[in-house]
Amino acid sequence: MSIFINKNVCNGCGKLKETLCERICPGDLLFRNAAHKAEIRSQADCWTCGACVKACPVQAIDLKLPSQILKSNVSLRAQCKKQHTVWEIRNGNGIKEEFVIPATTGNEAK
Numbered sequence: 001m002s003i004f005i006n007k008n009v010c011n012g013c014g015k016l017k018e019t020l021c022e023r024i025c026p027g028d029l030l031f032r033n034a035a036h037k038a039e040i041r042s043q044a045d046c047w048t049c050g051a052c053v054k055a056c057p058v059q060a061i062d063l064k065l066p067s068q069i070l071k072s073n074v075s076l077r078a079q080c081k082k083q084h085t086v087w088e089i090r091n092g093n094g095i096k097e098e099f100v101i102p103a104t105t106g107n108e109a110k
């Protein structure tokens with residue numbers, strides 16, 4: 001499992017001192033390279049938490065799902081809104097499906 005960073009879409013988070021994906025990665029795996037694009041230090045160390053996928057404001061990061069879970073070439077992309085997150089799943093044939101997950105605070109059932 002790993003992530004894929006689309007360098008054509010990544011804008012390096014403009015003038016932010018620390019990029020949003022870099023800031024959120026719990027493994028400190030992401031950094032902005034000399035070309036002002038996000039890069040991962042080690043795919044092997046990524047545990048596919050998806051935090052960077054959700055944090056990227058321009059949807060430049062895809063989560064690659066393993067073939068053991070789904071068919072090959074399946075990826076997930078997220079678009080975070082205030083009230084919900086739109087997850088887009090794409091398979092190798094280019095077919096897309098969207099799932100809308102409401103944002104929660106974790107306190108709703110209390």
Ligand code: SF4
Pocket residue numbers: 003024025026027028029030040045046047048049050051052053
């Ligand atoms: S998926 Fe999680 S662990 Fe992997 S690079 Fe993104 S934030 Fe870091």
Ligand code: SF4
Pocket residue numbers: 005009010011012013019020021022032037038055056057058059060061
């Ligand atoms: S958050 Fe998105 S746009 Fe910003 S550096 Fe990371 S991949 Fe690029």
